[in-house]
Structures are given as C-alpha cells and as structure tokens.
Amino acid sequence: MNNYIDKEIAIFEKEYFKNIESGVDLIDKIVKYLCKHKGKMLRPKLAIYTANLIDKANDKTYSVASLVEMIHVATLIHDDIVDESYIRRGWPTISKVWKNKISVLVGDYLFSKALTTTVKLGDLKSISILSNASDRLSKGEIFQIQQARKKNMTEKMYFNMISDKTASLFSATCELSAKTVTTDEEKISSFKKFGENFGIAYQIKDDIFDIIGKTDDLGKPSNFDLKRNMLTLPLIHCLDSLKGNQKADFLTHLKSLSKRKKIKEIIFQINKYDGLDYAKEALDNYIVESKKNISNFPNNNELISFIDNVFYGKK
Known part of the structure; x- marks a missing residue:
C-alpha cells in the first residue's frame, strides 16, 4: 500500500476510535478491543480514494468513512451472534468474550453513532442513501438464511442477494464520499456503480x-x-450442472453423511463441475467492470493498484 493512503488511514483511525468512545467503561473497553483487532478498513480506504480521485478528501469525507465503518463493524458483531461464530480475524469475537446480550447492545450503539454522524452531514439525500443501504443489507442477510433453509438459490437470486447484503454498503460508501467533494451527478453515479461492482x-x-x-x-x-x-456461487453452479434427478439425489445423499464427510463430498462435487473456476470467472468480470467505472478519472492508477491488491494479493 502506498504511503499516502497509509498516512490518511492512520489519521482516520485515530479519530475514528476516539469518536466511538462513550464514557461508559464497558463500551470503551470493547472499543479498545476492536481497535486492537481491527479489520482491513476497506470501506474507509475506498471513501478516501474516491474523494481524492475527484478532488480532495475533507472533513465530511472522513465522517463518511467513519459512519460506514461503524455500520460495517456493527453488522459483523450481530452476524457473529446469528452465526454463533467464536473467531474473527483470528481472535475471539465480541460475543465470545462478552456474550450475546452485551454484543447486541454494542452493535446497536455503533448503529446509533453512525446515524448521528450521518445527520451531522446535514444532507437529507445522504441520510436516504444510507437508509437504503441499511435496508438492503438487512434484507439480503435474511434472504440468504431463508433460502439456505429452503435449499433453494438460483444464480439470479444469488447475485441479487450479494448485491444487497454486501455491495450495498460499498456502493453507499463511494456514493456518499463522492458527494462530499462534488455535485456532479455523473461522477457520483460512476462511483456508486464502482462500489456496487467492487x-x-x-x-x-x-x-x-x-x-x-x-x-x-x-x-x-x-x-x-x-x-x-x-x-x-461455486455450489449453485455445481447444483445447476446436475441433470434430472441428480440434484435431488445429491441433496438426499448429503443428509446421510456426517458433517465432515458432507463437506468433503460438497467440495468434491464443486471441483467436479468446475464451480470454483466458474466463480473465479464471475469475479474477474466484476473486477473489470469496477475498473471501467473509474476509467474516465485521471490519475486512477493508485485506486487500480488498490483493487488489484485486494483481489489478487494475499487474502
């Protein structure tokens, strides 16, 4: 990563973690834990890249970076409760350390801080963008669980679902950030689409x-x-490749296996029907589309390098 984004993110992180402190000892203890085990800060980085590619990041840009990261972290905390997940980023989750009740409330606290930060932008359109993203995110998560229970997910459903549950916040990040430095709707739309494809x-x-x-x-x-x-997607492609009664027979067969054997059998079938290659091709196509969205912006080489590092660098 280049020095410019590293320096900007270092400044951002210092202010971000300071802003989510509450004066309540338990919340602040958890905030320190989040600070120690922070994630990649992808959304704040995209917010800063977006603004600087159009003009220059300002205080409102950093507010956008903060509020989207708050929402992202809040959803992760709630996701870990729903998924009964005990490990994230190699460390015990908030729900593992502080149990579900506290975790739910801390997630709610971060959502409320994000809302407060959004209001401070002083723009009803920004509130609408964020509200829509939050709505899509929640519906996408619930739809995924619903279809998993039904064991039914078409490829079209899948792309609509991930657009809602994941891409919505990336799209809102870039759209909101663009709005902090320009009123040019064409430029704002380009970054909205970029965030969606990314x-x-x-x-x-x-x-x-x-x-x-x-x-x-x-x-x-x-x-x-x-x-x-x-x-x-890899499994959906595999299931779509099964002919006649093969799909029903395969799903019935899985029920008879232990969890470990079940996973091995699924991965075997995914490889047999080239599910991973199919997904990688789709991945490459969306990366290409995301780059096209910013192709008209001069000096986009740093953002292009960032994209390549995210998708083709180490996980």
Missing part, C-alpha cells in the same frame, strides 16, 4: 476463499458457509 466481486472472492482458504489465513474457520448450508 462489493459484488468482494463477496464472490469471500465465497471462493470459504472453500479453498485455510483457517489461519482466513482468520475464521474454513468452509464456514458450507457448514451452515449457505448456497454460494
């Missing part, structure tokens, strides 16, 4: 790594989505 690609990558990644590299258990019966 987010879809990011979820496909995550789905691929759930199958091929190792626990130590992922910072969470490998095959986590498969173990929860989530229907991701």
Whole structure:
C-alpha cells in the first residue's frame, strides 16, 4: 500500500476510535478491543480514494468513512451472534468474550453513532442513501438464511442477494464520499456503480476463499458457509450442472453423511463441475467492470493498484 493512503488511514483511525468512545467503561473497553483487532478498513480506504480521485478528501469525507465503518463493524458483531461464530480475524469475537446480550447492545450503539454522524452531514439525500443501504443489507442477510433453509438459490437470486447484503454498503460508501467533494451527478453515479461492482466481486472472492482458504489465513474457520448450508456461487453452479434427478439425489445423499464427510463430498462435487473456476470467472468480470467505472478519472492508477491488491494479493 502506498504511503499516502497509509498516512490518511492512520489519521482516520485515530479519530475514528476516539469518536466511538462513550464514557461508559464497558463500551470503551470493547472499543479498545476492536481497535486492537481491527479489520482491513476497506470501506474507509475506498471513501478516501474516491474523494481524492475527484478532488480532495475533507472533513465530511472522513465522517463518511467513519459512519460506514461503524455500520460495517456493527453488522459483523450481530452476524457473529446469528452465526454463533467464536473467531474473527483470528481472535475471539465480541460475543465470545462478552456474550450475546452485551454484543447486541454494542452493535446497536455503533448503529446509533453512525446515524448521528450521518445527520451531522446535514444532507437529507445522504441520510436516504444510507437508509437504503441499511435496508438492503438487512434484507439480503435474511434472504440468504431463508433460502439456505429452503435449499433453494438460483444464480439470479444469488447475485441479487450479494448485491444487497454486501455491495450495498460499498456502493453507499463511494456514493456518499463522492458527494462530499462534488455535485456532479455523473461522477457520483460512476462511483456508486464502482462500489456496487467492487462489493459484488468482494463477496464472490469471500465465497471462493470459504472453500479453498485455510483457517489461519482466513482468520475464521474454513468452509464456514458450507457448514451452515449457505448456497454460494461455486455450489449453485455445481447444483445447476446436475441433470434430472441428480440434484435431488445429491441433496438426499448429503443428509446421510456426517458433517465432515458432507463437506468433503460438497467440495468434491464443486471441483467436479468446475464451480470454483466458474466463480473465479464471475469475479474477474466484476473486477473489470469496477475498473471501467473509474476509467474516465485521471490519475486512477493508485485506486487500480488498490483493487488489484485486494483481489489478487494475499487474502
């Protein structure tokens, strides 16, 4: 990563963690834990890249970076409760350390801080953008669980679902950030589309790594989505490749296997029907589209390098 984004993110992080302190000892203790085990800060980085590619990041840009990161972290905390996940980024989750009741409330606290920060932008359109993203995010998460229970997810459903549950916040990040430095609707729209395509690609990558990644590299258990019966693109392609009664027979067969054998059989079938290659091709297509969205902006080489590092660098 180049020095300019590293310096800007270092400044951002200092202010971000200071802003989410509450004066309540327990909350602030958890904030320190989050600070110690922070994530990649992808959304704040995209917010800063977006603004600087159009003009120059300002205080409102940093507010956008803060509020989207608050929402992202809040959703992760709630997701870990729903998924009964005990490891994230190689460390015990908030719900593992402080149990579910406190975790729910801390997630709610971060959502409320994000809302307060959004209001301070002083722009009803920005509130509408964020509200829409939050609505899509929640519906996408619930839809995924619903279809996993039904064991039914078409490819069209899948792309609509990941657009909602993952890409919506990336899209809102870039759209809101663009709005902090320009009123040019064409430029704002370009970054909105960029965020959408970037987010879809990011979820496909995550789905691929759930199958091929190792626990130590992922910072969470490998095959986590498969173990929860989530229907991701590699598996959907595999199921779509089964002819006649093969799909029903395969699903029935899985019920008779132990959890460990079940995962091995699913991965075997995914490889047999080139599910990973199919997903990688889709991933590459969305990466190409995301780059097209910013192709008209001069000096976009740093953002292009960032995209390549996210998708083709180490997990």
